[in-house]
Amino acid sequence: xYKNFLKIITFLCILVSPFLxxxxxxxxxxxxxxxxxxxxxxxxxxxELGKQMVKKEFGNDVxxxxxxxxxxxxxxxxxxxxxxxxxNQIIFTTSFGYMEPTLKVAKEFPNVKFEHMTxxxxxxxxxxxxxRFYEGRYVQGVVAGLMTKTNKIGYIGAYPISEVIMGINAFxxxxxxxxxxxxxxxxxxxTWYDPVKEADAAKVHIAEGADxxxxxxxxxxxxxxxxxxxxxxxxxxxxxxAFAPKAQLFASVNNWGPYxxxxxxxxxxxxxxxxxxxxxxxxxxxxxxxxxxLTLSNFSNMPTDVAKKxxxxxxxxxxxxxKIFAGPLKTNDGKEIIGAGKTLDDGALWGMNYYLEGVTGxxxx
Amino acid sequence: xxxxxxxxxxxxxxxxxxxxxxxxxxxxxxxxLGVEGMMLCGAVAALGSVLIFGNPYIGILFGAVxxxxxxxxxxxxxxxxxxxxxxxxxxxxxFATALTGLIGEPFVGKTAASLPKLEIIFLSDIPYLGKILFxxxxxxxxxxxxxxxxxxxFQNTKIGIIIRAVGDNHDSAHSIGYSVKLVRWISTxxxxxxxxxxxxxxxxxxxxxxxxGMTAGKGWIALALVVFASWMPIRLLIGALxxxxxxxxxxxxxxxxxxVPSQFLNMLPYLATILALALISFKLxxxxxxxxxxxxxxxxxx
Numbered sequence: 001x002y003k004n005f006l007k008i009i010t011f012l013c014i015l016v017s018p019f020l021x022x023x024x025x026x027x028x029x030x031x032x033x034x035x036x037x038x039x040x041x042x043x044x045x046x047x048e049l050g051k052q053m054v055k056k057e058f059g060n061d062v063x064x065x066x067x068x069x070x071x072x073x074x075x076x077x078x079x080x081x082x083x084x085x086x087x088n089q090i091i092f093t094t095s096f097g098y099m100e101p102t103l104k105v106a107k108e109f110p111n112v113k114f115e116h117m118t119x120x121x122x123x124x125x126x127x128x129x130x131x132r133f134y135e136g137r138y139v140q141g142v143v144a145g146l147m148t149k150t151n152k153i154g155y156i157g158a159y160p161i162s163e164v165i166m167g168i169n170a171f172x173x174x175x176x177x178x179x180x181x182x183x184x185x186x187x188x189x190x191t192w193y194d195p196v197k198e199a200d201a202a203k204v205h206i207a208e209g210a211d212x213x214x215x216x217x218x219x220x221x222x223x224x225x226x227x228x229x230x231x232x233x234x235x236x237x238x239x240x241x242a243f244a245p246k247a248q249l250f251a252s253v254n255n256w257g258p259y260x261x262x263x264x265x266x267x268x269x270x271x272x273x274x275x276x277x278x279x280x281x282x283x284x285x286x287x288x289x290x291x292x293x294l295t296l297s298n299f300s301n302m303p304t305d306v307a308k309k310x311x312x313x314x315x316x317x318x319x320x321x322x323k324i325f326a327g328p329l330k331t332n333d334g335k336e337i338i339g340a341g342k343t344l345d346d347g348a349l350w351g352m353n354y355y356l357e358g359v360t361g362x363x364x365x
Numbered sequence: 366x367x368x369x370x371x372x373x374x375x376x377x378x379x380x381x382x383x384x385x386x387x388x389x390x391x392x393x394x395x396x397x398l399g400v401e402g403m404m405l406c407g408a409v410a411a412l413g414s415v416l417i418f419g420n421p422y423i424g425i426l427f428g429a430v431x432x433x434x435x436x437x438x439x440x441x442x443x444x445x446x447x448x449x450x451x452x453x454x455x456x457x458x459x460f461a462t463a464l465t466g467l468i469g470e471p472f473v474g475k476t477a478a479s480l481p482k483l484e485i486i487f488l489s490d491i492p493y494l495g496k497i498l499f500x501x502x503x504x505x506x507x508x509x510x511x512x513x514x515x516x517x518x519f520q521n522t523k524i525g526i527i528i529r530a531v532g533d534n535h536d537s538a539h540s541i542g543y544s545v546k547l548v549r550w551i552s553t554x555x556x557x558x559x560x561x562x563x564x565x566x567x568x569x570x571x572x573x574x575x576x577x578g579m580t581a582g583k584g585w586i587a588l589a590l591v592v593f594a595s596w597m598p599i600r601l602l603i604g605a606l607x608x609x610x611x612x613x614x615x616x617x618x619x620x621x622x623x624x625v626p627s628q629f630l631n632m633l634p635y636l637a638t639i640l641a642l643a644l645i646s647f648k649l650x651x652x653x654x655x656x657x658x659x660x661x662x663x664x665x666x667x
Contacts, residue, residue, distance in 0.1 A: 039474035154620065187619045188627060196579055199572035200376065204616035207368035221572045224476065243476055361622030 027063045028268055030054065031088035033079055034068045035095040036193065042218040043192070044068075046237045046254040047094045047117075053257030054264060062264065072097025077104055084109040090267050092260065093117065096163075102126060113272050115263055117256070118163070120350075127274040129259050132288030133163075134170035134349070135317050136252030136296060137214070138324045140234045141174020142313045143249050143299075144182070144212040146306045147232060151182040154205025156215045156222055158192045160364045164216045165352045170324050171214060172358035174313065184359045185210070195221035206231050212249075223247050232301060239297040250310070251297040259285060259293060286346070289318040325349070332359050369613065370497050374505065375570060377609025379404065379563040379580070381508050383587035384594070384601050385515055386432075386559025391591055392519065393552035394532035394658035398454025399439055400560050401584025402461025406431040407561030409465040412568040412575045415477040424477070424569050425504065425562060432561020433554050435461060440553045444546050447662045462578055472575040480504065480569045504566050509602075511559070516598040528552055532656035535663045545663045560584065586634060593637070595654040608634045 038048035055064060065088060070079045076098050083091050084105055090113040093102045099119035106114045106126045114126045122128055144153050153175065157164045168186060175182055185208070187201040198217050202225040205213055213233035215222045223244035226233040235241065235251025266272040287293030296314060299307040316322030325344035329337040331354045338344060353363055383400050390397050397403075410431035411424035439457050442448045480502035488499040518525040530538040531548045539545050567579055586608055594600035615630040 037470060037473055041474050045474075185620045185622065187616050190627070193576065194579075194581065195572040195574060195576050196567060196581055200372070200613065201616050203372045204369070204613060204620055207366075207372055208617070208620045210620075219572075219574075219576065220476075221574070224573055228479075361619070362624070364626065 027061060028058070028090070028264060029063045029065070029086070029088040030264060031080075031083035031086075031091040032064065032066045033070050033076065033083070033091070033093045033095075033098060034066060035070065035072070035097075037068045041220055041240055041243070042237045043254075044094065047092075047256055049238070050256030050260050054260050057261050058264065061268075070098075073101070076101040080105040080114075081108065084112045089113065090115065090264060090272070094256075113263075113267060115260075122274050124274070127263070127272075127285070129256075129263075129285040129287075131254055131256075131293045132286055133252060133254075133294065134167045135288040135324065136294055137167045137171040138174035138317060139296060139310050139313045140214055140249075140252070141171040141176075142178055143174075143234075143302060143306060143310050144171070144214065145175040145177070145179030146309060147249065147302060148179070148182050148212050150209050150211045151179070152208070152210040152212075153182060153184045154202070154208070154210030154213045155184050155186045156198060156201045156205070156213070156217055157186055157188050158217045159190060160188060162350050162352045165355070165363060166349045167216050168359055169352060169356045172356050173324055176358045177313075178309070182358070184214075186355075186359065186361060188364060189217050191217065193218040195219040198222050199225050202226065202233075203229075220244065235297065241297065241300065246301060248297075249301055250299050253295045253297055255293050255295050258291075259287065289314065290320065330357050331355060332357050333362075367493060367496055369617065371501075373606065373610045373613050374497065374501075375609075376612050377605040378505055378508055378570070379566045380583050380587045380590060380608055381602060381605035382504070382511070382563030382566065383560040383584060384563075384590040384605060385508070385511050385598060386556035386563070387587055388591050388594070388596055388598060388601060389515060389528070389559075390553050390556030391659055392532045392596060392656055393528045393549050394535060394656050394661065394663075395440075395443065395549050395553050395556075396450045396454065396660040397436070397439055397443075397457075397553060397556055398451060398588065399435070399457030399461065399584075400556075400587050401580055401582070402458035403432045403435050403557050403560035404564030404567075404580045404584045404587075405461050405465040405578065406435045407564030408567050408579055409469045409472070409575060410561070411565030412472055412477050413468070415569065416472060416475055419478060421478050421480045421569050422503070425480075425565055428561045428565025428569075429558045430561070432557040432559070432564070434557075436553050436557025436560070437550075439557075440550045444549050444553070444663075447664075450660050458584070466577045469575045469577060475574060477568055477573050479573050502570055504562065504570065507562075512598045512602050519598075529656070532658055535658050535661070536665070539663070539665045545665060549663070560587070563587070589635075592655075596656070597654075607637065611637075 032051055034044045036044045038045045067079045070076050080101055092115045094117045096118045099116055099121055102114050102116045103121060110125055116126055116128050118130045119128050155168060172184055189197045189201055198219050199221040202213055202222040206229050211231050213222055213226050213231055215236050220240045220243035223233050223240050227244040227247040232247050232249050235248050237254050239251045241248045299310055323343045327338040327342040328340045383404055387400055407428035411428035414427035415421055415424040442453045443450045482500055482502055485499040489495045527543055528548055531545050535545045564580055590604045593604045611633045615627050618625050619627055
């Protein structure tokens with residue numbers, strides 16, 4: 001009797017298992033790798049918001065796994081491999097430093113799709129996505145040029161890489177489009193996220209006479225210091241107005257959600273690919289204001305005529321009429337980059353290792 | 366210029382406080398390498414308590430208590446169980462880094478109230494000096510008070526002399542009836558309290574929120590500073606200002622576009638420490654600065 005019972009159960013299991021298998025497969029398993037805990041501001045939080053949009057769009061059709069606090073390097077390889085082993089069909093790795101780990105794991109799992117954010121190396125099953133952050137920085141430059149009284153802008157950069165340098169140069173182009181007297185001085189924090197260092201750099205900028213601060217680092221520390229000292233500044237990655245209601249002019253907001261949704265849809269429809277755009281430097285998807293991958297938070301703490309000019313710059317970039325890097329362009333030590341009538345292409349942006357006019361100092365070697 | 370000097374002073378407060386505490390600990394013959402970890406505990410306790418109670422002064426209290434609590438773990442292991450001080454201190458820092466990361470997780474991204482500035486009447490109106498010296502928050506005044514308190518205490522009070530005796534020759538101190546272990550427990554706890562307050566100062570005054578490992582090596586600098594100052598509180602102040610000054614100088618050099626690599630300036634505090642160590646060991650034969658029993662176990666019964 002007992003033996004028969006076991007047999008029946010085993011038989012039933014075998015009978016049912018194909019159905020279990022297929023019903024589980026209707027759900028798309030999606031993995032995310034985060035650099036830090038999401039918190040409520042900054043880079044990883046922007047990805048978290050994107051993930052929430054995915055959840056809202058697909059509901060129970062997706063099963064999402066997240067791993068937080070993954071350091072860039074060997075640990076990342078281990079985590080990404082684990083996610084692939086668990087049967088995730090598409091894995092989003094959300095920091096530049098995951099580039100090599102992602103490629104390594106992608107080789108081992110040719111049937112899993114990988115999406116690496118802000119990298120530039122692609123293979124058959126690794127796509128890349130990036131945002132034209134510099135477009136927001138041009139608008140920041142316009143506002144800074146109109147709002148500054150001391151004509152000194154303090155800029156805090158993470159690392160002197162082309163991604164950050166093109167942001168500084170775009171800011172300078174915006175600044176000089178409205179104010180030729182103002183200059184930008186740059187402090188390198190040599191970190192993406194270190195509130196203490198960022199605060200120190202902000203304090204030094206203010207002590208040196210800057211009244212507008214901009215950042216290409218992730219914490220709200222700079223804005224908080226600006227708030228305390230009566231200076232103004234711009235938020236990074238997400239709206240940071242809550243940290244500095246009197247100091248934030250606006251924030252450039254990263255909007256990853258639509259991109260994630262598009263790619264998961266492609267996967268569900270069996271149409272996932274590594275991109276349809278031109279195979280340029282930044283990867284197959286490099287979206288900006290025009291595709292809503294970058295948006296600006298509300299303009300605040302500025303007079304309406306400044307806000308209008310900022311809006312006009314935003315609209316110009318969005319429609320493609322305003323070219324940020326249109327010639328003639330000169331470096332800050334007088335070398336001509338391109339003449340009038342020409343515009344820098346995407347490849348040239350990724351090769352930037354110089355400051356344009358309006359920035360003081362030299363790019364560290 | 367004024368603003369820069371204030372920034373330098375405030376930057377040096379955490380290492381000054383932690384350094385003063387470690388100085389007292391080392392004077393009693395205990396080498397606690399866990400300063401970095403104790404500072405982190407102080408920082409997370411201060412921030413958490415301010416978020417809960419809303420009052421930055423409570424943050425100082427919690428920071429100090431957290432520092433004392435974690436230092437008693439160290440005392441228990443090294444003084445009572447007589448484990449190796451170096452290994453235990455390092456272990457304490459590694460443990461505290463992970464522990465504070467865990468405790469601090471819910472505080473990520475939250476902003477705490479900062480310590481208010483207390484202007485001292487009349488004195489704060491002195492041009493230049495007034496704004497730099499007499500218009501600060503309470504921990505700045507406390508740190509400066511502590512320098513003179515410790516200096517005076519070691520020179521002129523019985524307790525100070527007992528601590529020095531225990532640190533310089535624990536067998537003699539024991540033979541004339543002082544409890545070596547008790548003195549060391551108390552001194553280590555005092556060190557923990559100061560390190561906790563130094564750590565608390567970072568979220569309470571420098572940058573009002575939590576991030577994992579936010580002390581970023583300040584505890585190690587404080588340790589080096591004690592040697593740099595050759596165990597003298599007044600020299601510790603000078604050292605702390607130099608270290609704070611160099612930290613800020615890296616940024617100033619960049620903002621002004623000086624053609625010096627920032628990595629070089631980053632290196633300077635540590636270079637200064639090595640030079641100081643070399644100089645001191647050179648002079649050690651004439652002036653015995655270091656407590657003779659530093660890092661040695663006391664094997665007596667009490």
